Amino acid sequence: MKRAKKYVAVASKIESGKLYSIEEAVKLAKETSTVKFDATIDVSFRLGVDPRQADQQVRGTLILPHGNGKTKKVLAITDKVEEATAAGADFAGGAEMIEKIQKENWFDYDVIVATPNMMGIIGKIARVLGPKGLMPNPKTGTVGPDIAKAVKEIKAGKVEYRCDKEANMHVSIARCSFEESKVVDNLNALVEAVLKAKPAACKGVYIKNAVIHTTMGPAIPFTFNGR
Numbered sequence: 001m002k003r004a005k006k007y008v009a010v011a012s013k014i015e016s017g018k019l020y021s022i023e024e025a026v027k028l029a030k031e032t033s034t035v036k037f038d039a040t041i042d043v044s045f046r047l048g049v050d051p052r053q054a055d056q057q058v059r060g061t062l063i064l065p066h067g068n069g070k071t072k073k074v075l076a077i078t079d080k081v082e083e084a085t086a087a088g089a090d091f092a093g094g095a096e097m098i099e100k101i102q103k104e105n106w107f108d109y110d111v112i113v114a115t116p117n118m119m120g121i122i123g124k125i126a127r128v129l130g131p132k133g134l135m136p137n138p139k140t141g142t143v144g145p146d147i148a149k150a151v152k153e154i155k156a157g158k159v160e161y162r163c164d165k166e167a168n169m170h171v172s173i174a175r176c177s178f179e180e181s182k183v184v185d186n187l188n189a190l191v192e193a194v195l196k197a198k199p200a201a202c203k204g205v206y207i208k209n210a211v212i213h214t215t216m217g218p219a220i221p222f223t224f225n226g227r
Helices: 005-011 022-031 081-087 095-104 116-132 147-155 180-196
Strands: 040-047 059-063 074-077 091-093 111-114 158-162 168-175 207-214
Touching: 022 040, 022 180, 022 207, 040 180, 059 180, 074 081, 074 095, 074 147, 081 091, 081 147, 091 095, 095 116, 111 116, 111 147, 158 168, 158 180, 168 180, 180 207
Parallel strands: 074 091, 074 111
Antiparallel strands: 040 168, 040 207, 059 158
């Protein structure tokens, strides 16, 4: 693959075969951003699990200490509309929200949260929401009786981590405009969460590879305690 001159120039700063510390990797990630806009800083893991096995799924959520710089639009499907709205939900309602999605093919939001009593009607459009990653799930904290808490956590920078069918995981943790110390804090929080989520059935090396990179920037391999 032919790379742009800017990419080649910044990629030369990364030493081949070296595993950088988290602090070094964050510093390099910010230095090797080649775009003019405020690029996203992403982390990618290659895990030693078999996602086809139910007992080797790796999935969860965490609230990044400093958020990731992205503002998510939240739709709350609940009978506690006033609570959801007060907590910061961009849209809130009950069965009429389901009808709007069905009739208008409406997806002007990033996350759906719901109270348990609404899951029956939400299930009617599960085939629509599921493939888009929008189906509320208790495991990700998007279904629960405390709708205000769910909304506030998402607005505060709550992110989901989940390995795909190839055992890869990708999570956005910051923007290039963040101070290095804040990116380091966010990355440490993510690493800790992923390590704690190691399935008991996983044998051998759990995290095979970990890199940090910016939008259109080169990947920087990093290491940490426990790996």
